[in-house]
Amino acid sequence: MINLNQQEYITILEKLLSINSPSGNTGKIIDFIEGFLHxxxxxxxxxxxGGIIxxxxxxxxxxxxxxxxxxxxLGAMVKEIKNNGRLRLDLIGGFTYNSIEGENCLIETTNGKTYTGTILLHQASVHVYKDASKTERNQANMEVRIDEKVTNAEEVRNLxxxxxxxxxxxxxxxxxxxxFIKSRHLDDKASVAILLLLLKQLKQDKATLPYTTNFLISNNEEIGYGGNSNIPSETIEYLAVDMGPMGDGQSTDEYTVSICVKDASGPYHYELRKKLVQLAAEHDIPYQLDIxxxxGSDASAAIRAGHDIRHGLIGPGIDSSHAYERTHFSSVKSTGLLIYYYLMSSM
Structure with missing residues (x-):
């Protein structure tokens, strides 16, 4: 049985979180994961x-x-270099500008140089802008203040x-x-850390799985197509491990594993969902069912791509998804246990 050690989990999670990996620029973190697995x-x-299996x-x-x-x-790209020496952004992934207001950031240039900055409302100073609190947080009004002595677009380009x-x-x-674990990008590095430690324990225990299993660490999920390819024709079941979002009307919490029954793509495979619930009940794993x-997930992307599979979705409960997120280790542990017993079960 998997026995996630909290400190070991935090160590690998912090390493993953320290490597920037916005959709479209994930090479460094895939290199790290490849080295870990090798x-x-x-x-x-x-x-x-660019994903790894x-x-x-x-x-x-x-x-x-x-x-x-x-x-x-989630992340962003430089959309425009403004005449005032600041940057206008274009967002990568589905989130709102107000969720990144005041956040420090890193700008990575094509030639490999990096610069720090802060994402701010252009009208941030309440001593100057009377309606700062009412100003809409959108692409036109938000900008990056670069931590360099620049006052115009030419000086920025010279960097x-x-x-x-x-x-x-x-x-x-x-x-x-x-x-509690608080961080940006727990979606979905919290789940990646679970899978890496699960693989480590399976290997160390010389465990035998009933079926060959391909563990895909995908790198384009936030933009909709990370896990929709490279699925062997022998694949019967496809389980996405992603975060369970919390909010009004949701059952998901930070202390159990969330089993998704339906998302924007429609219902998940009913028989696989019932099997996951049965495994959780048999092994006293706290869980919640939720919509x-x-x-959308890698599993729903695979279904949309036309793959003939049974698809499921589980994950730790995450508060404030796509903002400054939080979960609890008990939710991580429950998720790891359900994955383990699922891997050991028959189809």
Missing amino acids: DLQIDTKRNNK AIFKGESNTKQRMITAHVDT GISVGDFVSFYPRVKVTPSG YPYY
Whole structure:
């Protein structure tokens, strides 16, 4: 049985969170994951989109499973270099400008240089702008204040900054004595860390899975197509491990594993969902069933791409999704346990 160690989990999670990986610029974190898996002597391959697949052989190769979590995050690109020496952004992923107001960020140029900055409302100073509190937070009004002595667009260009450069947000990781984990990008690095430690334990225990299982760490989920390809034809079941969003009317909480029954793509496979619920009940794993109204996953992307699979979605409960997120280690632990028992179960 998997036994996630909290400190070991936090260590790998903090490492993942420290490597910037907005959708479209995930090479460094995929390199890190590849090295982690190679140290465990787990076979891997990369797809042309830049994701990585770990192959764990099972007793049966004619029926296979795929499990995925995504390592790409929200972020932004430089849309425009403004005449005042600041940057206008274009967002990567589905989130709101007010969720990044006041956030420190990193600008990565094409030639590899990096600069820090802060994302602010142009009319931020209440001593100058009477209606600062009422001003809409949108692309026209938000800008990056670069931490360099620049006052115009030419000086910014001389730094090597140009349109299309990636902008990443500081994660601001904080772990509390009570077990809460606060950070940006827990969606979905919290789940990636679970899968990496699960693979580590399976390898160290010389575990035998009933079916060959392909673990896909996808890198384009936030923009809709991370896990929709490279699915072996032998795949029967496809389980996405992603975050469970919390809010008014939601059942998901920060202490249990969330099992999704439906999202914006429609219902998940009913028989697979019932199986996940049965496994949770049999092994006393705290869980919640939930519907995610404005959500899509790698599993739903695979269905849309035409793959003939049974698709499911589970994950730790995450508060304030796509903002400054929070979960609790008990939710992480419950998610890890359900994945383990699912992997050991028969189809």
